[in-house]
Structures are given as structure tokens and as C-alpha cells.
Amino acid sequence: MMINKYTNMKIGELMNNSLISNLKHGLIVSCQALEQEPLYGSAKMLSMAMAAQEGGAVAIRANTPRDIAAIKSKCALPIIGLYKKHYPGSDVYITPTLLEIKEIVEAGADFVAIDATMLARPNGILLKEFIPSIRKNFPSTLIVADISTFEEGVAAMDLGVDVVSTTMSGYTPYSLQQEPPDIALVARLSALGTTPILAEGRIWTPEECVACLDAGAHAVVVGTAITRPQEITKKFVKSIDHFLKT
Template sequence: MMNNTLITNLKSGLIVSCQALKEEPLFGSEHMVSMALAAEEGGAVGIRANTPNDISAIKNRSSLPVIGLYKKHYSDSDVYITPTIQEVMEVVEAGADFVAIDCTRQKRPQGISLQQFIHQIRYRFPTTAIVADISTFEEGVAAMDLGLDVISTTMSGYTPYSKQQEEPDIDLVSRLSALHRTPVLAEGRISTPEQCVACLHAGAHAVVVGTAITRPQEITRRFVNAIHAGTQA
């Protein structure tokens, strides 16, 4: 199993998700490294990063632990966060300290079960910490039963059957944390420092924030929408 010190060091801290899609202005490893370094300078305890290129580039420049993932789409599945052992291998080889995988109940690529997938990862990479991205309480419990190292509420609101809301799913964080079984990361739609604190008070081990920090086009849009709403009233 992995070194628990990695998880302990995240306690009550902020993990910044530094990701950009191909169609976004800040796409590219150079930009994501800059984001990660800025997050580190600001006091973040970890980085969440997508693609082997970004993970490797960030690890080469930043001292922070990286939760790595690799978004890939397969025609036979809606699962896209590090969906197969191939993506896991590339994330691990890029130097990620944790690998984040989709642990929802959605059908997986190639028809394998989540339990089979976990077995593949543990067999190939027995010392790598696994972060389970889940969308419901039941999925979180199932991930705990499978012995995953960290649970993250990343997918709440992003599966058809999970709670659809604009606010972070603090109730989900609270229910999973109350089990006192596996550290829980609060992630998803967290846009203010006050919401971060609320998640920690609800029992989150640490908080992950992405869009509100590292996607300036979305930050700008929030301000513009507020201006429009405030001046047209």
C-alpha cells in the first residue's frame, strides 16, 4: 500500500486543480506549470492535474504532491477520468503521487467492472495511492469497501443520477466523512473561501478547487454576469 504521509500532509489544506481543455486559452503544460507554481506560492498543499504531459511538467517544477488523472473518451462508456489501465500507467509514469479514477456506477470501457479495474491497478502499481472520484453516497461507500485510499466528491452533479445543484454537495461530504473510514476530499462547484471552510467543517480531509482559481475565462464571466444583472435591474 501507499505511504499514508502523503494523505496526512493534505489535512485541512487546499488542493488546486490546474486543468485546461484544448479549446481553452490556457491549454498547454507551460500555462499549467505557471498555475501550479502560483498555487504553491499561495499556500496550496497539492495540485490536481490532467494528462501525463502536464503532470510531468508540474512535478519537474513544483514540490507539491500531484493528484494525476488522464481524461480519455471511449465510445462504449461515459467514464472518462483515467478510464483504463493504459491511462493509469501513463499517469503513474509521469510521476503522479496519486491517481484519480472514476468510481461511479456508470458502465466502464471494455466492459470490466470497477472491482476488476481496481485489481488491475493494485497488481501493477501496488504503492500508488488511488483517489476515487464518486458522485453519490452509495458510490463512496462502495469505493471504501474496495479499499481505495481517498474518496473525492468530484463527480457529484456530473452523473445523470446524482444531485444536480449549483452549490457544492456539502451534504455528501458530511455523510461520507461521518463514517470515519476513508479521508474525503470535497470537490465540485466550490467557488468561495467560505464554501471551503464549510466543507472542512463538514468533515472534509481537504478541499479541491479548480474553476474558481485556475479558469480566468469563467471567473471573468461571473463578474460580467453580475454586472449585467446588477445594472439591468
């Protein structure tokens, strides 16, 4: 019995390592739409995911159990799942509690993305308590820590997360506020050589994508620039308006 348990654990570890290693130097496409957006709906997000798969993406990042389940039903790519939910008294909304973890794991997520910033968590739960709880209740699930600063990245690594993503850089009041992606943060975290780093946030061009990889990113996550046509349209319109005013 002990041998079987040990063997299963080793197989699980190899599978987990394979999921992470297969992301290396690849493009992860974030397929998300909020309720007020034109492309909201699981069928539309599935179409986005299938288009990303056809284009050569190595994984999908998806929000809500419903979207994750729909994408998992037809898309062969691994899914980084999250569940955006707001709780009173907390600014943390990316998979904030074990309840959301449970729902997206059951929906088929291969990775679970969580807010790993210093922002106040629901019910006063500390990150150093939350991550062990995930490990205890969902031992085979890989944890992606969404951080906004170097210090948060190091803290997440110390807590034993599987992957660190720069998702929240610029989205917390104390992190670097700039329009370009935070490539310097990617470089600093990658240089530690301890945990794979995903570059995410405000990546608009293939050149910026390659720059993140050159800085040491394990893989790159792009969302808005690929899957939110209303925001892409706004950038073109803004450029036209600027041209007309000069």
C-alpha cells in the same frame, strides 16, 4: 530476502500515509485546461501550479501525462494525476483504463484519480475488477475515487481505495443537481470515519471551502475558481448583466 521485502513494504506504507496525512485541512488546486481553452499547455499549467504552491496549496490535481511531468519537474507539491480520455460506448473519461494509469504514474503522479461512479466503463470492465488491477500493477500508487453519490462513495471504500473525492457530484445524471457544492455528501461520507474525503466540485468561495472542512472533509480541491479565468470572468459579467436588468 523476506525481511527486506517486508521492511520495504512497511516503508512504502508509511510514505503513503504521510502523503495522505500531509493533505489534512489543506487546499488542493486543480490545474487543468482543455485543448480549446486559452490556458491550454503544459508551460501554462506549470505556472499555475507554481503560483498555487506559492499561495500555500498542499497538492496539485493535474490532467494528462505531459502536464503532470511538467509540473513534477519544478513543483515540490504532490500531484493527484488523472488522464481524461473518451472511449466509445462509455461515459467514463477520468483515467478510464490501466493504459492511462500507467502513463500518469510514469509521468510522476503520486495519486491517481479514477472515475468511481456507476457509469458504464470501457469494455464493460467493472469497478470491482478495475481497482484490484490497479493494485496489482501499480502497488505503490494511491487511488483517489471520484464519486457522485453516497452509495458510490461507500462502494469505493469497500473496494479499498485510499481517498474518496466528491468530484462527480452533479456531473452524473442521477446525482444531486445544484449550483452550490454538495456539502451534505461530504458530511455523510466523512461521518463514516473510514476513508479520507476530499471535497471537490463547484467550490467558489473561501467560505464554502471552510464549510466543507467543517463538514469533515480531509482537504478541499478547488479548480475553476482559481485556475480558469474565463469562467471567473463569466461570473462577474453575469452579475453585472443581472444588475443592469433589475
